[in-house]
Structure formats: C-alpha cells, structure tokens
Amino acid sequence: MSKLRKKVYLVAGYNTISMGTGRKEFNPKKERAGLEQYMKEAGQATLKMIGGPDNVDECVIGNFIASRFNGQANMAAFFPFIDEGLMYKPATRVEGACATGGLALLAGVKSILAETADVVLVLGVEVQNTVKAIYGADYLAAAGWAKDRKNGHAYFFPGQFSDRAGAYYEKYGRDKTRQAFAKWFSNSIENARLCSTAQEHHNSAKDLTALGMMEPNGKSFVDHLNVFDCSKVSDGASSVAIVSEEGLKRIGIPLSEAVEIVSYGHAEADITKPPIDRTELTTFKVAAKQALDNAGITLDQVATAEVHDCFTIAGILATEALGLANPGEGPDFVLAGNTARDGKFPINTTGGLIGWGHPTGATGVHMAVTIWEQLTGKAGANQVAVPSDKPYGMSVNMGGDDKTLVAIVYKKN
Amino acid sequence: MNYEERLQNVSVIGAAGKMGSGILLLTALEMADISLKPENKDKAFRLNAIDISPLGLKGLVQYLKVQVLKAAEKKLIQLRKLYHDRSDLVENSDIVNQYVHDVLHIVSPVTRIEAAYDSFVVFEAAKEDPAIKIELFSKINTNNPNKPWFFTNTSSIPITELDIQASLEGRIIGFHFYNPPAIQKLVEVIKAENTTEELTAFALQYAKNLKKTVVPSNDVAGFIGNGHFMRDLIFGVSEVERLSGNYPFTESVYMINKVSQDFLIRPMGIFQLIDYVGLDVCQYILSVMNSRLTGKRLHSTLLDEFVSKGIKGGQFSDGSQKDGFLKYEKGKVTGIYSPAKNEYVAIADIQSTCDERLGALPENAPAWKTILRNPKKEDVLRIFFNNLKDLNTKGAALAIAFAENTKNIGQNLVKDGVALNENDVNTVLLTGFFHAYGPINDYV
Numbered sequence: 001m002s003k004l005r006k007k008v009y010l011v012a013g014y015n016t017i018s019m020g021t022g023r024k025e026f027n028p029k030k031e032r033a034g035l036e037q038y039m040k041e042a043g044q045a046t047l048k049m050i051g052g053p054d055n056v057d058e059c060v061i062g063n064f065i066a067s068r069f070n071g072q073a074n075m076a077a078f079f080p081f082i083d084e085g086l087m088y089k090p091a092t093r094v095e096g097a098c099a100t101g102g103l104a105l106l107a108g109v110k111s112i113l114a115e116t117a118d119v120v121l122v123l124g125v126e127v128q129n130t131v132k133a134i135y136g137a138d139y140l141a142a143a144g145w146a147k148d149r150k151n152g153h154a155y156f157f158p159g160q161f162s163d164r165a166g167a168y169y170e171k172y173g174r175d176k177t178r179q180a181f182a183k184w185f186s187n188s189i190e191n192a193r194l195c196s197t198a199q200e201h202h203n204s205a206k207d208l209t210a211l212g213m214m215e216p217n218g219k220s221f222v223d224h225l226n227v228f229d230c231s232k233v234s235d236g237a238s239s240v241a242i243v244s245e246e247g248l249k250r251i252g253i254p255l256s257e258a259v260e261i262v263s264y265g266h267a268e269a270d271i272t273k274p275p276i277d278r279t280e281l282t283t284f285k286v287a288a289k290q291a292l293d294n295a296g297i298t299l300d301q302v303a304t305a306e307v308h309d310c311f312t313i314a315g316i317l318a319t320e321a322l323g324l325a326n327p328g329e330g331p332d333f334v335l336a337g338n339t340a341r342d343g344k345f346p347i348n349t350t351g352g353l354i355g356w357g358h359p360t361g362a363t364g365v366h367m368a369v370t371i372w373e374q375l376t377g378k379a380g381a382n383q384v385a386v387p388s389d390k391p392y393g394m395s396v397n398m399g400g401d402d403k404t405l406v407a408i409v410y411k412k413n
Numbered sequence: 414m415n416y417e418e419r420l421q422n423v424s425v426i427g428a429a430g431k432m433g434s435g436i437l438l439l440t441a442l443e444m445a446d447i448s449l450k451p452e453n454k455d456k457a458f459r460l461n462a463i464d465i466s467p468l469g470l471k472g473l474v475q476y477l478k479v480q481v482l483k484a485a486e487k488k489l490i491q492l493r494k495l496y497h498d499r500s501d502l503v504e505n506s507d508i509v510n511q512y513v514h515d516v517l518h519i520v521s522p523v524t525r526i527e528a529a530y531d532s533f534v535v536f537e538a539a540k541e542d543p544a545i546k547i548e549l550f551s552k553i554n555t556n557n558p559n560k561p562w563f564f565t566n567t568s569s570i571p572i573t574e575l576d577i578q579a580s581l582e583g584r585i586i587g588f589h590f591y592n593p594p595a596i597q598k599l600v601e602v603i604k605a606e607n608t609t610e611e612l613t614a615f616a617l618q619y620a621k622n623l624k625k626t627v628v629p630s631n632d633v634a635g636f637i638g639n640g641h642f643m644r645d646l647i648f649g650v651s652e653v654e655r656l657s658g659n660y661p662f663t664e665s666v667y668m669i670n671k672v673s674q675d676f677l678i679r680p681m682g683i684f685q686l687i688d689y690v691g692l693d694v695c696q697y698i699l700s701v702m703n704s705r706l707t708g709k710r711l712h713s714t715l716l717d718e719f720v721s722k723g724i725k726g727g728q729f730s731d732g733s734q735k736d737g738f739l740k741y742e743k744g745k746v747t748g749i750y751s752p753a754k755n756e757y758v759a760i761a762d763i764q765s766t767c768d769e770r771l772g773a774l775p776e777n778a779p780a781w782k783t784i785l786r787n788p789k790k791e792d793v794l795r796i797f798f799n800n801l802k803d804l805n806t807k808g809a810a811l812a813i814a815f816a817e818n819t820k821n822i823g824q825n826l827v828k829d830g831v832a833l834n835e836n837d838v839n840t841v842l843l844t845g846f847f848h849a850y851g852p853i854n855d856y857v
Contacts, residue, residue, distance in 0.1 A: 134486055138504040150503045154489040219490065 003294065007245050008112045009258040010105075010410065012049035013369030016041050018199040018236040018357025020129055028129065033235070035070050035127045036081065038359075042237035043082035043123050050119065050241045050251040053085025057117035057247075061093045062104030062124040063361040068139040069130050079121070086121075097143030098310060099399030100124060101238070101364020102406025108242035109261055118247035124362035125237040133233055140360070143400040145271045153222060158230055160401045161311040162222035167278035168313060169224065172328040180331030181312035182212025185228050185354060187340050188309070192351030194381040199234055199357035212312075229312040231352075236359035238366040255413045259375045259393070262297075265290025265407040275402055279328075281314070284321040287405035288396055295392070295409040299323060302409075303390040304346045304374050306367035308398035309353050315339075318396065319347070346384045349374060364397035364406060371395055375412040386412055414533065416618055417447050419562070421458050424529035425536040426549060428462035428522070429469025431728060432566050433538035435594025437462050437473065437520070438480050439623050440536065445516040449495050460520045461528040470522040472730055477517060480595060485512040530556045534615075536588070538566040541697050543578075546570065550579035562612050564588040569635045569701040572605035583607030586616050589636065591845035592690075599845035600625040601636050626844045633831045634705035637841045639698050640831050641852065642686070643711055644822040646695060649673060649683035650713050652811065660770075663749040663758045666738055667767045668811065675774060676801065676812035677819075678781050678794070680847045685746065688726035688737030692719050708829075724750060772806025784849045794849070798856035816857040823852040 016038050019026055026032075039061075047053055059079045066072040076091035096103040101124035108120035128136055134154060141149050141156035153159025169177055186208035192198035205211055214226045221227060243251065248258060265287035276282050292298065299322065307322070309315035316330040324345055325333035333339070339347040350356045350370045353363060371393035373379040375386055386393075391412040398405055423440055427433035441460050448458040464470050485492060489505055492512055496502045502511055521528065526549065529535050535553055539545055550563055563585040565575060572587040579585075587603025600620050604613060620627045630636040635643055649669050656665035670682030687695055696716045703711040719725075719738070726737025734741040740748030740757040748757030778800075779793050787793055798816075801809050823838040832838045839851025850856070 132486065134489055134505050134509075138506060141504075150500065154493050154505055221490075 003296070004109070004261070004263065005113055008109050008261040009243050009245070009248050010240050010261055010368060010372055011243060011248070011251070011253050011258045012046045012241045013238070013372040014042050014045035014049070014240075015197045015238045015366055015369050016236050017197045018234045018359055018366075020199050020232050020234045020357065022199045022203060022232060024202045026129075032129065033127075035066055035072060035125060036078070038127060038235060038237035039078050039123060039125050040082050042125070042239040043079070043121065046121060046123075046239040046241055047083055047085075050121075050243075050253065053083045053089075055119050055247075055251050056086060056089060056121045056241075057119050058108075058111050059086060059089060059091035059121045059123070060104045060107045060111075061091065062095070062100040062122070062365060063093060064095060064097055064100045064126055065139050065142060065360070066125075066127070068142075069126070069128050069136070075125075082123075095361075096404040096406075097399035098308065098358070098360045099364060099397045099404040099406050100361040101366065101368075102395070102397030102399075102408070103364070103404070105240070105242065105261075105364060105368055105408060106264060106266060106406060109264065112242060112244045112247070115244075118244040119251060120242045121239065122242055122365060123237060123239040124359075124365035126359035126361040127235040128233050128359065129235050136233055143403075147272070155222060157401070158222045158225060158311070161313050162216075162224040164275070164278045164317070164401075165224035165229075165311075165313040168316075171279050172331070176331045176335070177316070178213060180316055180334045181225075181229050182209045183334050184309065184312045184315045184339070185212035187334075188348060188351050188355030190355075191341055191349055191382060192355030195350040195356060198351045198355055199232055200351055200355045225311060225313065231310050231354050231358035234357035234359040236357055236362050236366070238359075238362045238369050240365060240368055240372065257376050258413055259372050259410040260413060262392070262409045262411045263291050263294035264409070265292075265294065265405070267405045269403045271400060271403050279317075281317045281321040281398070281402045283402045283405045284308075284318060284396060284398060284407075287407040288322050288394075291394065291396075291407035291409045297392055297409065299345070301390050302345070302392045302394050303386040304349055304371070304384050304393050306349075306352065306370050306393075306395040307347055308363070308396055309348060310358060310398070312354065314398070315347075315352070315354075322396070341382070341384055349379065349382050349384055364395070367395035367397055368408065368410070371410050375410060416615060417453065419533045419615060420444050420447055421456060422532045423459070423534045423536070424461040424463055424532040425538065426463045426526070426529065427538035427540070429464035429466050429473045430538055432590060432592060432594060433464065433536075434473050434476055435592075436536050436538055436566065436590055438477055438595050441477065441516050441520050442481065442484055443619070443622055444519050445512070448519065449515065458519050459531075461532065462520050462522045463524070463526060463528055464522075465524055467524055469730075470524070474517070474520075474522060477520065478513060481513045481516045482509065485509040526552060527556070529553045529561075531559070532557065532561050533559050534562050534564065536564045536566065541567060541569060541694065541701070543570050543574065543701070546575055547578045550575065550581060550585070554579060554581055554584075560584060562586075562615065564616065566590055568639050569698045571632050571634050571705060572603050572608070573632050576605040576607060583609045584612060586612055587630070587632070587636070588616055588620075589638065591638070597845055597847070598624075598626045599638075599841060600627055601630045601638055601841065601845070602627050603630050603632050603636055605632060626840065628837045628840050628844075629833060630837075631831050631833070633829070635698065635702040635831075637826055637832045637838055638845050639702065640826050641819075641822050641838065641842065642690075642846070643695070643699055643702060645683060645819055646687055647711060647713060648815065648818045648822075649687075650715050652815070654715065661751075661763075662753065663751045664763050664767050666749050667760065667763055668771055668808075669815075670739070671767070671771065672808055672811045673815055674781075675778075676771075676808055677816060678779060678784055678797070678849050680781050684738040686846075687716075688734060688739055688741075689728075691725055691727035692716055692737050693725045694727070696720050718752060719750070722752070722755075771808030771811070772804060774808075775800035775804060781849055785847075790849065794854075794856055802857075813857060816852075819852040820854065820857060
C-alpha cells in the first residue's frame with residue numbers, strides 16, 4: 001500500500017492527566033478516579049471540540065487489559081455512558097497490548113478509508129493503579145506469550161528489556177550505553193516538567209543524571225535496568241477524532257487545526273518467538289520504514305517523533321530502528337543531545353512514556369495528540385520548531401516486546 | 414543436630430503478645446525458607462504458637478497473613494526461583510499465595526504448653542515476671558525429652574538466675590528483641606554463666622539469618638537497653654518533679670517530653686516512650702532491676718501513683734497507643750494527665766505558654782526523620798548542639814542537662830561492666846530505640 005486512497009485528518013486531541021506516583025495529587029491509599037471518569041473526561045473533551053455527539057459516525061476504544069486491572073470488558077458500550085448522544089452508534093474495542101492506542105487510531109483511519117464513517121471518535125484508556133506493581137506485572141505480562149510467563153522475571157517486561165539492555169551492553173559496551181539511558185531519562189523528565197498533564201510534571205529532582213546512573217540491582221529489581229530506566233504505572237485516557245474531508249467540514253474545524261494522517265506502517269511479529277536480535281527492534285524497523293516509504297518522505301522532513309520508550313533501552317533502540325543512528329550508535333546520537341527538545345530531531349517532546357506516563361491502552365493515542373499539538377502550534381511550553389521543509393511528524397507505538405507495531409506519519413496543514 | 418534440624422520443631426510462648434507475635438513471624442519465615450529448600454522437602458517443620466488467649470491467637474493468624482504477604486511481595490524475585498519447579502504457580506500472585514500458605518502451614522496456634530514438649534527450641538516472650546518464666550521453663554524442661562534450648566526475651570531478668578532456678582544446665586540464652594521485633598534491627602544477646610557454646614553459636618546464626626544486629630550484653634539486670642532507658646526515665650521523672658515546684662505538673666511533663674524529643678532529636682519524648690512501653694511494664698522492670706542491683710535506687714513513686722490509678726499506657730491489639738502520661742487521638746498527642754484533676758488537660762491549652770518558656774529550637778534544627786538518612790549526620794548534629802549550647806534559653810539548658818545525663822548513663826554501663834564498650838551502648842540506642850545518634854558522643 002502506498003498513499004492512502006483519500007485524505008484522512010486527525011483533530012481535537014485531548015489528554016487527561018497521567019496519574020500515578022510522581023503526581024502530587026496521587027495517593028495510593030485514597031479512592032481515585034476509575035476507568036469511567038477517565039473515559040468521560042477525555043471523550044467529552046473531544047466531543048465538545050467537534051461539535052457534539054451528533055457529528056460522530058463511529059467510535060473506537062483502545063484498551064489493553066481492563067478485564068484484569070478493573071474487572072471490566074465490553075468496553076465499547078461505554079460510549080453512550082460518555083455521552084448519551086452516542087447511544088446506539090457503532091463502537092468497537094481494539095486491543096494490541098501497549099500498541100492498543102495505535103491500533104485504535106488505525107481502526108478509525110480504516111473506517112474513513114472504507115467510507116463507513118466521516119467522523120470517528122477514538123479513545124484510549126487504561127487505569128492500572130488498582131493493584132500493586134508486582135501484580136500489575138502479571139497482567140501486563142499478557143503482552144507476551146502466556147507460555148513464557150512461568151520462566152519470566154517477577155517483573156516480566158522489565159525483565160525482557162533488561163535482557164535487551166544486557167545484550168546491548170555486551171555487544172556495544174556498557175558505560176556509554178548507561179550514560180545514554182541517563183540522558184534519555186533526564187530529557188524525558190525535563191520535557192515532562194513543562195507539560196501539566198505529565199506524570200512527572202511535579203518532578204523536582206536536582207540531579208537527574210545521577211538518578212539515571214543509579215546502578216541496577218538484580219536482587220531487588222532486574223539485572224540491567226534501574227527503576228528510572230522504566231516507565232511508571234499510569235492511569236489516563238487520551239482521545240482524538242479522525243475525520244474525512246467531509247467530516248472536517250461537518251465539525252467546522254479549520255484545516256489549520258487538523259493534521260493529515262499521510263500514511264501508516266503496521267507490522268506483527270510472532271508472539272511465540274523470542275526476538276530475532278535483542279540488540280535491535282526489528283519489527284519497529286519494518287513498521288517505521290513502511291510508514292515513511294508509504295508517505296514517500298525521509299526523516300529529514302520530519303520535525304519531531306514520538307517513540308515507544310517503555311524503557312530507556314527501547315528509546316535508544318528506537319533511534320537506531322528509525323534510522324537516525326547506525327546500530328550501536330544510538331547512545332552517541334542521544335548523548336550528543338540530538339533527541340532533546342532543542343536537538344536536531346526532538347523525540348518525545350512531552351516526556352514520552354517515561355516522562356509523560358504510560359497508561360498502556362491510551363499511549364498510542366497520546367502520541368498522536370502530542371504530534372497534533374506540535375504540528376498545529378498548540379504544544380505550549382513544549383512546542384518545538386516545525387520548519388516548512390519539515391512539515392511531518394511521526395509516531396511509533398509498540399505492543400509487547402517488538403511484536404505489534406504501528407507507525408503513523410502526520411503532516412502539518 | 415545441625416541448625417536446620419534444630420529448627421524442625423520450635424515453640425514460641427506468649428506468641429500472641431506484641432513481642433511474641435513478631436518473634437513468631439520472623440521464626441516462621443526462617444523455618445519456611447529452610448523447609449522450602451529442595452533437600453528438605455520430605456521433612457516436617459512445626460512452629461507452635463503458644464498463648465493462653467484463643468482470641469489473641471486468632472488475631473495472631475490475621476497478623477501473620479498480612480505480614481507474610483508483605484514479606485513475600487518483597488522477596489518475590491527469590492520466591493519465583495524457589496518455586497521454579499512448580500508448574501502450577503505461574504503468576505506472581507500464585508507464588509505469593511503459595512508462600513503465605515506454606516508459611517502459615519508450619520504454624521500451629523495452640524493454647525496448651527504441652528505443645529512445647531516436642532520442641533528443640535523454645536522462644537519465651539511471656540510476662541516479665543521471673544516466677545512465671547521459671548515455672549514455664551521448668552515444666553517444659555521436665556517433660557521434654559529433647560533437652561530443648563531456651564531463648565528468653567526478658568529485657569531485665571538475669572539469665573543465670575533463670576538458668577539456675579529452672580535447672581536448665583546452661584541450655585538458655587537471653588535473646589532480647591526490640592519492639593516491634595519485625596522492624597527493629599537490634600537483638601541483645603545475653604549469655605548466662607553456663608550457656609553452652611553450641612547454643613550461643615546457634616543463636617548467632619539465627620540472628621544473622623534474620624538480618625539482626627547483635628549486641629552482646631553482660632548478664633546484669635536490665636542489660637544495656639533497659640539499663641539505659643530506665644535511668645533515662647528516672648531522670649525525666651525527676652526533672653518533672655523538680656520543675657513542678659515552679660510550674661503545673663502537666664506543663665512540666667509537656668516541657669520535658671518536648672525537650673527530650675525535639676531538642677534532642679529523638680523519635681519520641683521520654684514520656685511518650687514510657688507510654689509506648691507501658692507504665693506498668695516500666696514499673697515492673699524497675700522493680701526487677703532495683704532488687705538485683707546495688708547503687709542508686711531505681712524506683713519512681715510517680716509511676717506507682719499512675720499505675721495505681723489504672724493509667725498504664727501500652728497498646729491496643731490493633732497497635733494504636735493507649736493513654737498514659739499523655740493522651741492520644743489518631744496517633745497524635747492531645748493531652749497530658751493531671752493527677753490533681755484526675756483528667757487530661759488539653760495540650761492546646763498549655764502549648765504556647767510552655768513553648769514560649771522553653772524558647773525556640775536553634776535555627777535549621779534538623780528533624781529526627783530527616784537526620785536519620787543524612788550522610789552528613791555528624792556535621793549537622795555537631796552544628797546543632799553547638800547552636801543549642803549558645804542559646805540562653807530554658808529549653809536549651811534542659812536539653813543539655815538531659816543529654817549530659819544520658820551520656821553519663823551510657824558511660825556508667827561500660828564502667829559497671831554491663832556493656833563491653835561504648836560502641837555497643839550507642840548501637841543499642843541507634844538500632845533498638847531508633848535514635849539518630851548514640852548517647853556517648855562529643856556533641857555535649
């Protein structure tokens with residue numbers, strides 16, 4: 001597939017706060033907002049921006065695993081709860097682990113392309129602070145093959161990516177890689193501090209590099225990563241509307257406030273197989289290339305990207321998988337400041353998964369919201385330059401250990 | 414019989430009490446971890462939780478469930494390895510639940526002392542009464558064919574006295590946990606004159622496995638911990654009696670409690686600590702020590718008066734504090750008992766007057782909680798005490814006097830041959846009482 005057969009736009013992005021440890025208002029001992037409140041807040045915000053539920057043809061909800069965190073399935077039936085004007089409208093729930101949000105966006109895109117809808121409300125949500133992290137680790141482990149759980153680490157995914165970090169240290173050297181992890185962490189926090197909805201917005205640690213460089217301890221956590229190398233447990237929702245040209249007219253939003261979804265790449269790898277090479281994100285590479293090729297552009301034309309840094313190692317590997325750095329040189333690229341907000345290729349400008357937060361099912365949508373904000377000049381303190389020769393933005397959302405990949409290219413209007 | 418074999422049958426007496434329950438928890442975890450080793454799979458391990466109160470035992474099981482669950486969550490990485498061959502245990506929750514089950518499975522709550530007749534090791538955390546302890550030891554020793562080893566949690570009674578009177582032939586050791594045993598790092602280990610080397614070696618191994626800090630104390634009534642605390646208590650009370658000549662009793666208690674907490678950067682003021690331990694317990698420990706020691710009389714008529722009025726402090730079964738010298742609401746001190754009025758006077762009514770009288774703390778005075786983790790603790794404390802000495806206030810004067818007395822008590826414990834050295838005294842106060850600095854220091 002090359003260019004999309006018709007114009008598809010993304011508008012009306014909204015993020016709730018990414019709630020969890022780090023936010024001042026978070027108190028694990030007190031009752032907190034649940035799935036319902038997050039979905040309602042995000043859904044209603046987007047509905048308001050697009051002129052209400054009457055303008056909506058279809059709805060898509062992305063949620064990874066509320067069935068375990070919240071004992072809730074059949075999530076599509078929450079749309080009429082979000083707004084009764086959505087009663088009896090078609091809605092679908094999609095799931096692809098941490099790439100759920102990306103898949104939800106694609107479902108919306110496909111409805112536009114299939115001409116079954118002109119306006120699709122797309123929502124991603126996850127509420128994960130309902131159990132302690134060690135039990136949440138079991139739920140999230142479902143993003144891998146269930147048969148691998150028994151031999152996996154207590155903290156399953158940190159264990160998987162710790163193995164990747166270990167392999168990377170061995171192949172390319174440990175010291176510089178760990179420094180690059182610390183740099184990735186401090187970039188993430190610095191960006192998040194500027195964004196009021198970010199989980200790390202209140203982070204006031206003085207020496208971020210020192211935290212990032214804390215020596216991993218396999219006795220209490222995993223062998224090759226420390227806690228600052230990991231995204232946190234988050235509650236949150238993000239929403240957008242995906243619309244056709246006709247849809248854009250219907251909702252009355254000017255083109256300048258919309259971004260065009262130019263292309264996407266979508267790739268699945270075999271969940272029952274270990275990674276082909278632990279030192280690279282092979283499937284990520286395939287999906288990102290597809291998206292860029294389908295758009296007919298190169299990275300030189302991309303102003304900013306959102307990548308799936310569930311762990312710092314994933315962030316470093318993402319720079320290589322995107323083609324920004326050669327294999328083994330991702331750490332140099334990051335250490336040189338290239339991915340910082342003022343660098344030559346700003347990545348994760350609102351903090352990414354490590355800084356903004358990782359409400360798993362919402363993350364792919366949050367990425368799209370950030371790119372939409374950047375390309376429409378709505379990113380506030382986080383705004384980066386979008387020069388006319390770089391009118392594109394990109395997001396790459398990953399589910400599991402490089403298994404489900406959704407890459408999307410967006411264009412400023 | 415090696416270490417592991419000896420732990421195959423253990424009894425804890427007074428298991429439902431606040432010390433006994435902690436000892437039981439730690440021993441249950443130690444025994445469970447041994448029982449789960451592959452080589453021990455075919456061996457039975459039994460831990461008798463003996464207490465006279467059935468209701469107390471019911472509460473104990475609840476306490477154990479909660480605490481073992483926490484322990485399992487903390488060491489989950491090791492537990493996943495331990496249960497690796499159990500294909501039915503996949504998720505963390507499976508493993509945690511299995512571990513809780515396995516630990517609780519070892520524990521048998523019973524109300525009858527006869528359960529201890531098969532044990533190899535007996536931990537005793539009964540009432541601090543020599544007669545009761547001796548009777549228990551004699552009874553078990555006579556009926557138990559295994560020549561069991563006795564670990565007593567006494568905090569004041571000389572071990573040699575218990576050994577001789579219960580005819581234990583050196584099969585006893587003082588193993589004094591601090592409250593709460595699951596949290597406080599310190600164990601005072603006290604050998605009786607005839608305590609065997611084998612028993613001592615076992616005790617040290619057990620303490621090491623529990624990750625406890627061991628401080629040896631000589632077999633002198635009160636040992637190091639109460640040897641210090643009881644004399645600190647006597648000083649605190651005498652200061653209140655002295656101040657009561659000029660100020661109301663309640664204000665005097667408030668001032669000395671505040672000085673011994675905030676001005677000395679301790680976790681609790683001296684009267685709150687007395688309440689925490691229990692006025693009746695303190696009274697009893699004083700009587701045990703007083704009747705066995707020469708020198709300055711260790712007795713407080715004020716304590717007698719309060720206890721006779723039924724004001725005893727101590728804790729409710731849920732761990733919350735009972736009223737004593739001070740009144741507590743939701744963990745906060747809200748009043749001070751007035752023996753003249755037979756009621757508590759609200760702190761709010763006297764606080765500002767007393768605080769003004771004491772004067773402010775030196776600028777940048779560190780809080781106890783923060784100083785604990787400060788790597789430059791010593792420098793901060795030195796500056797603090799220098800500033801304190803420069804203050805010409807009543808609070809500073811009372812604090813310096815208190816600190817000097819405390820230091821003196823510590824030094825005398827070494828001089829009198831209770832502690833082997835000054836460092837041991839400091840370690841007891843640091844790890845058993847959670848002080849931020851040892852009493853023997855050059856700050857004062």
